[in-house]
Every structure is written in C-alpha cells, then in structure tokens.
Amino acid sequence: MEFSFDEQQVEFRSQLRTFLDRECTALDVRAAFGGPTSGPTGGPGKAPARRRWEQLAEMGVVGLTAPETEGGLGLGAVDLVCLLEESGWAALPEPLAETTGLVVPMLADISSGDPGDAERATARHWLRLIAAGDAVATVVPSRGTPAVWGDGPDGADVFVVVSSDRIVIAAAGEVDVTPVGSIDPTRRLATVVVHDGAGSVLCEGEGEGEGEGPGSVADVITRLHRRGAFSTAAVLLGAADRLISFACGHALERRQFGRPIGSFQAVKHHLADAYVALEMARPVVYRAAWSLDQDADTADRDCSMAKSVASDAALLAARIALQVHGAMGYTWEHDLHMWMKRVWFLAASWGDSATHLAALLDDVARTGDHTRG
Numbered sequence: 505m506e507f508s509f510d511e512q513q514v515e516f517r518s519q520l521r522t523f524l525d526r527e528c529t530a531l532d533v534r535a536a537f538g539g540p541t542s543g544p545t546g547g548p549g550k551a552p553a554r555r556r557w558e559q560l561a562e563m564g565v566v567g568l569t570a571p572e573t574e575g576g577l578g579l580g581a582v583d584l585v586c587l588l589e590e591s592g593w594a595a596l597p598e599p600l601a602e603t604t605g606l607v608v609p610m611l612a613d614i615s616s617g618d619p620g621d622a623e624r625a626t627a628r629h630w631l632r633l634i635a636a637g638d639a640v641a642t643v644v645p646s647r648g649t650p651a652v653w654g655d656g657p658d659g660a661d662v663f664v665v666v667s668s669d670r671i672v673i674a675a676a677g678e679v680d681v682t683p684v685g686s687i688d689p690t691r692r693l694a695t696v697v698v699h700d701g702a703g704s705v706l707c708e709g710e711g712e713g714e715g716e717g718p719g720s721v722a723d724v725i726t727r728l729h730r731r732g733a734f735s736t737a738a739v740l741l742g743a744a745d746r747l748i749s750f751a752c753g754h755a756l757e758r759r760q761f762g763r764p765i766g767s768f769q770a771v772k773h774h775l776a777d778a779y780v781a782l783e784m785a786r787p788v789v790y791r792a793a794w795s796l797d798q799d800a801d802t803a804d805r806d807c808s809m810a811k812s813v814a815s816d817a818a819l820l821a822a823r824i825a826l827q828v829h830g831a832m833g834y835t836w837e838h839d840l841h842m843w844m845k846r847v848w849f850l851a852a853s854w855g856d857s858a859t860h861l862a863a864l865l866d867d868v869a870r871t872g873d874h875t876r877g
Contacts, residue, residue: 607630778824
C-alpha cells in the first residue's frame with residue numbers, strides 16, 4: 505500500500521510554497537493585520553489580497569475541490585491537505601480553508617445530487633465563480649456564530665448560512681454583517697444576518713439522503729463540521745511548522761555565555777518536543793484526508809482525532825516558540841506573534857482539542873471499536 509503523496513501532489517505543494525514565499529510574506533501578513541507598522545498599503549480589505557486570491561485561482565488552488573465541469577480540478581482532501589498546510593506556513597490571510605475546504609465540497613455535493621433543479625443551478629453558478637477566482641466564499645456554521653472573512657469592503661462575496669432546518673446561500677449584498685473582534689485580525693470575523701426573503705435555499709427539511717445527493721440538513725451539517733475539523737487541522741500543521749522554524753532560527757542566532765542558546769540541552773529538549781508532536785500529528789491529519797475522500801465509516805472519528813492532535817501540537821509549538829524567544833516574542837516588532845495568534849484562533853475553531861477528544865471517546869464507547877478502521 506502506498507502511504508506517500510504522488511509526484512504531482514508534491515510538485516503542486518512546492519509551487520504553492522514558492523508562490524506564497526513571494527506573494528504572502530510576513531510584511532503582507534502585517535498589512536492584513538492593519539497594525540502600526542503595516543505600511544501605507546496595510547489594513548484589511550486592500551487590493552493585494554484580492555489579486556493574491558485571483559492568482560491562487562489561476563494556479564488551480566481555489567477551485568481544486570470543484571468539479572472539472574465547473575472549472576475546477578475535481579480533486580479531493582488528500583490533494584488539498586498539503587496546500588492547506590502551506591497556507592498555514594504562510595499565515596495566508598484569505599479564507600482558503602473555508603472556501604476550498606468547506607463551501608466548494610458542499611456545493612459540489614449539491615450540484616451532483618438530486619435536491620432540485622433550482623438548487624443544482626445555484627450551486628453550479630457559485631462553483632464556477634469560485635473556481636475562477638471571482639468569488640470568495642465563507643461559512644456561518646450556526647445561528648449567531650461569526651463568519652471568517654465576513655468583515656470589510658473586500659470581504660466574502662457569498663455566505664453559506666447554516667441553521668438546524670435549512671442551509672441558505674446568499675450574496676454579500678443580501679446580508680447584514682456586524683464586525684466582531686478577534687485575537688487574529690486577519691480572520692475578519694463578523695456576524696451575518698440574511699435579509700428577509702433573500703438568498704437561495706440549498707437544503708432544507710429532513711430529507712431521505714437517497715442517492716448521491718446531500719441528504720438531510722443534518723447530513724450536510726455533519727459533513728460540514730467534519731470538513732471544518734479536518735481543514736483547520738491541516739492549516740494548524742503548517743502554522744506549527746512555521747513556529748518551530750522561527751524558534752530554531754532564533755536558537756541558532758541568539759547567544760548567551762558565548763554560545764548559541766540552541767546548544768543548551770533544555771532548549772534542545774523543548775524544540776524536540778514540539779517537533780515530535782508535529783510529526784506525530786501529520787499522519788493523523790493525512791488519515792483524516794483519506795477518510796474524507798473514501799467516505800469511510802471512521803471519517804467522523806478520524807477528523808476529530810486530527811483536530812485534537814493538531815491543535816495540541818500547534819499550541820505546544822506556540823508556547824515553546826515564545827519561551828525560546830523570551831520577552832521579544834510578545835512584541836509587535838517580531839513576526840512570531842502573528843503565527844501564534846493564528847494558532848490560538850484555529851485551535852478553538854470547529855471544536856477545540858477537548859471537544860474532539862470527548863467526541864472520539866464517545867464514538868469508541870458507542871461502537872465498541874478500539875481500532876482505527
């Protein structure tokens with residue numbers, strides 16, 4: 505059995521890393537933060553973000569999970585996972601996980617199923633716009649929950665709004681948004697309310713879940729939360745990797761008592777702990793990607809495990825990176841804080857580690873299955 509990524513997947517990841525190293529530098533992330541040193545082009549909603557999104561679409565990144573008939577690449581979670589890692593490494597401000605990891609697969613399910621002609625047509629319309637880079641999409645996971653990238657004049661173009669009995673898709677002009685503060689300003693949170701009578705219903709009622717369609721609202725929500733946990737876990741891997749890189753670089757440069765601090769055993773052990781946690785988390789997240797593509801019976805369990813271990817690994821990397829840097833790690837002038845804030849935000853998104861660990865234990869207790877499938 506082959507447990508590695510194929511040559512095309514590795515090359516795609518390499519191309520995205522090269523692109524983000526050039527187009528999403530630490531200075532670009534600072535501009536998205538809109539802080540005191542972000543420069544004249546800084547602040548959320550500036551044109552470079554939209555140009556970057558269009559370039560990502562031209563590369564095929566944004567439409568990766570969209571069907572080929574709608575202008576996408578028709579690929580799955582295994583192809584996406586490494587690209588999400590790279591977005592975490594770069595602290596990409598734009599909502600790639602929300603758009604490509606969540607909204608596009610949901611719309612693809614609906615467009616290929618049999619919910620009704622109107623629903624299919626709506627799903628295909630937005631799939632084409634998203635794959636072309638002409639629309640940024642995001643999700644309102646439940647009533648009252650803020651949406652990522654909902655705020656600002658250049659925020660999301662389309663919102664998928666989820667409630668217990670229906671799922672509605674609405675264009676930006678059909679909703680009212682209220683900004684919400686966030687520890688990571690690049691997430692641009694906002695509460696979203698759809699205007700009365702506006703938007704299009706993608707799914708409602710109980711449904712029977714027959715054929716290949718999305719089934720009931722509950723089924724769609726289950727898959728959405730499953731993908732949310734997986735996508736966030738993949739981004740956390742990349743962010744944790746970058747934090748460890750920051751810490752290792754500083755440990756080699758910073759000297760005390762005439763030696764690099766990285767030569768001290770205590771620092772080595774801290775960095776090794778963070779690295780081991782990250783490397784142990786990676787195959788768990790990759791397993792979740794495979795389970796999603798295979799629609800495996802263990803997909804819920806695998807995605808919960810992925811989110812739990814990735815959150816723990818990233819939080820550990822953030823804590824150790826801060827300890828290695830000392831007081832300078834708290835300052836705005838150092839890049840470290842931007843990646844730490846991304847990790848703190850994502851670790852609490854789509855369920856924290858404790859929530860997913862409890863879900864995993866409940867599943868094992870209910871099924872009596874103590875294996876990993």
